[in-house]
Amino acid sequence: MDTSASLSPASLPQAVNPAIAASSKMQAAKTPEQARKAAEDFTAFFISQSFDLMTKDIPVDPVTGGGNGEETWRTMLNQEYGKVAAKSSSFGLTDAVAKQILAMQETAK
Numbered sequence: 001m002d003t004s005a006s007l008s009p010a011s012l013p014q015a016v017n018p019a020i021a022a023s024s025k026m027q028a029a030k031t032p033e034q035a036r037k038a039a040e041d042f043t044a045f046f047i048s049q050s051f052d053l054m055t056k057d058i059p060v061d062p063v064t065g066g067g068n069g070e071e072t073w074r075t076m077l078n079q080e081y082g083k084v085a086a087k088s089s090s091f092g093l094t095d096a097v098a099k100q101i102l103a104m105q106e107t108a109k
Contacts, residue, residue, distance in 0.1 A: 032102060039098035040086045047091065048082030 055074055060066025086094055 032098070035101040035105075036094070036098045039094045039096075039101060042097055043091065043094045044079075044082040044086035046082070046093065047085045048079045051078035051081055 052075060055078065060070045064070065085091055089095060
């Protein structure tokens with residue numbers, strides 16, 4: 001099934017994370033700074049999800065006890081890694097997403 005035809009730029013946030021889209025009102029970025037912040041948030045989410053996938057098969061550490069607590073803290077650590085990486089622009093994704101947000105809004109006017 002080809003889902004690319006059903007995904008428009010406006011529906012992308014809902015497709016990426018329906019819980020976030022449902023819990024907050026998505027508003028258009030009115031300034032480049034707002035677009036940058038939205039792009040940074042998206043990048044942080046994307047990177048943290050990537051880190052979660054990379055670390056999910058690493059066994060818990062038996063020295064520290066492991067268990068559910070370590071799995072929970074690992075997810076939170078990955079979220080913080082994503083935020084730091086997004087702020088540092090080391091991935092180059094934030095700038096590209098911000099430019100795309102602004103370009104989409106210009107064409108929508």
